[in-house]
Amino acid sequence: MSNRFLKIFFCIVASLILSACATKPLPPKGEVLPQISLNDTAGKWYEIGAVPKLYTDCFCSYAVYKPEQDFVKASSYCRQKSVTGPERSADVLFYPIKGSHNARYVVKFNWLFSGDFWIVYVDEQDNTAIIATPNKKHFWMIARTPTVSKQTYQKMYEFLQQKGYPVSKIRLTDQSCWVKKTG
Numbered sequence: 133m134s135n136r137f138l139k140i141f142f143c144i145v146a147s148l149i150l151s152a153c154a155t156k157p158l159p160p161k162g163e164v165l166p167q168i169s170l171n172d173t174a175g176k177w178y179e180i181g182a183v184p185k186l187y188t189d190c191f192c193s194y195a196v197y198k199p200e201q202d203f204v205k206a207s208s209y210c211r212q213k214s215v216t217g218p219e220r221s222a223d224v225l226f227y228p229i230k231g232s233h234n235a236r237y238v239v240k241f242n243w244l245f246s247g248d249f250w251i252v253y254v255d256e257q258d259n260t261a262i263i264a265t266p267n268k269k270h271f272w273m274i275a276r277t278p279t280v281s282k283q284t285y286q287k288m289y290e291f292l293q294q295k296g297y298p299v300s301k302i303r304l305t306d307q308s309c310w311v312k313k314t315g
Contacts (some may be wrong), residue, residue: 168277172258173197173204178303180260180273180280180288183298191215194278203227215309223265253291260284278310 179193190210198205204226211217225240239247252271253262260280264271273288280288293299 143298170255174199175276177261177274177276178278178307178310180275180285180307181302181304182272183270183301183303184272189213191217191306192278193273193305193307211309215306237241254294255284255287260288262288262292264297268295271297273302278307 134306162222174197176196177193179195188210189212190212192215193208193210195206195208199243205223206226207223209219209221212220222228227238228239229238238307248263249263250266251261252264260275261279262271262272262273271284271292275284289299289302
């Protein structure tokens with residue numbers, strides 16, 4: 133598998149916005165959020181944990197989202213192979229599905245690849261979110277900060293567990309390059 137494909141795929145790991153094909157019916161009520169403001173997705177989001185489609189060998193993963201008129205541009209970054217490894221980046225575009233109120237997106241990686249992702253959880257303060265594939269096999273836990281409290285993580289974990297996601301497969305993301313050492 134090419135390094136470029138892994139870089140491109142990494143973008144969805146830190147993605148705040150989920151997508152789905154326009155030809156698919158809207159999911160049952162409660163499977164995605166009823167409405168998302170594109171402006172609420174703007175800014176930097178860090179990956180906390182995931183069950184990704186591919187292991188990307190990334191550390192210190194984050195994405196920066198910039199809403200445009202008809203889409204959201206996501207620029208994803210990570211350190212490859214270690215917290216001190218070289219930084220890799222990739223850009224993807226998220227196109228909202230008509231009628232999904234910005235909770236589902238078609239994600240275009242390049243002219244060959246696209247993916248279906250949904251926003252299934254956002255906390256009340258818009259500080260944490262979960263994006264997932266429609267089949268519930270893969271998901272990404274993201275936050276506005278590189279780490280979250282145990283209580284916040286537990287809340288996200290329990291949400292995923294109650295909704296039937298494979299929580300036993302969660303791979304926590306090493307964000308130690310962002311955490312200041314004390315002592």
